[in-house]
Structure formats: C-alpha cells, structure tokens
Amino acid sequence: AQKITQTQPGMFVQEKEAVTLDCTYDTSDQSYGLFWYKQPSSGEMIFLIYQGSYDEQNATEGRYSLNFQKARKSANLVISASQLGDSAMYFCAMREPSTGNQFYFGTGTSLTVIP
C-alpha cells in the first residue's frame, strides 16, 4: 500500500483565492511526522510546514496551514491568498519510526496560480 497518496495531479487556483491540496497517509505507528514541501521549477525542495501526530492544534506557517484529521489519516495543505509565486509542485511526506524515519513522499500536486 502507498504510504502517501496525493490524488490531485494538477490544480488551478485564481490569484488571491485559497486552495486545498489533498494528502492521505498510511501508517500503523502512533508517533509520526507529516510534512509539506514545495518544489518550484528551479528544482529545490522547500520545507513549508510540519505536523506531529501528537500535536492537537493544526500547524500554521504564514499563509500555509495543515488540516490534520488523524482519524481519517489526512493531512491537507491549505494555502490562503494564493500568489503567482505559489505555482509549483507540492509534495506531502511522512516519517515514521518503524521504518527508520525516512521520508515517504507522495507523487505531488502541480499547482498553477492564475492571474
């Protein structure tokens, strides 16, 4: 089974609107970490946000928030007030102790912000 599933290969959003990128995960560990990374066309992987499995509050970092629903095993990324510079690939990832804390990445969602 896939550890991380991102079902949206491509998304479009109007500038200044909010967008939600979906992510579901699969783990049997009680403790784990969930991440979102942004990869612009230049190639670098930019860390956006982290959510620990025991964190009760949803993580927020500026315009990014992570909608963490533990029972549903979902960790959706919400980007508010989209900007043209948000156009990029977005990867959801997980780390779990039982597999050595390596990153498992989803296949990514390509986000295009339309002016």
Next chain:
Amino acid sequence: DSGVTQTPKHLITATGQRVTLRCSPRSGDLSVYWYQQSLDQGLQFLIQYYNGEERAKGNILERFSAQQFPDLHSELNLSSLELGDSALYFCASSVSGGFSEAFFGQGTRLTVV
C-alpha cells in the same frame, strides 16, 4: 536558504564514469539523508547516516555508496553510471534521526550522456 549545501549543482558525465556528490548539512544536524528524484520513479530514499554511522538503507543500487565524515558532511558516490541514473539527487539533514523537520539542499542535477 535551507542551510544545507550540495555541490555541484549540475554535473554532466559519460556512461561508465564515476562521480561524487557532496552534502554539507545544517549546523548542528547529525542526520543526513540522500534521495533520488527522477521523472518515472518520483522521490526515492537512498540512504541515511546519523553521526557518521549508516542508519537506514533504501533503494540504493550496489553501484552507489555513501559515507558521512567526522565533520558530518556526506558524500554519495555513483559509479559505472548508466543513462538511467540521470536524476536530481537531494541531500536532507535533520537534528536527530527522529521524525522532526528536515531540510533539503538545492540538489545536484546529474545528466549521464
């Protein structure tokens, strides 16, 4: 700037050759991870080091090897290169070997011709 430095940024080499990719982790980070990103395979975990010792191995080919030195920088050695090894190679570092935040370098884009 993530604080993780990878060199070189671009590398073009011929089939059968050997190359070395270098990674300097963020100051204070003990753990280093190597990943390969290709169009058909996505992001694949290769290997992890923690404070100089190999901690976990992923889908790393026998032609590939890595090490982490006492100053905590790491090198990924790729030998007998094939066209299919062309990819973006990332290094990431984190403070511990746990599941907290990890930061990626800018990657080394390897092209095998």
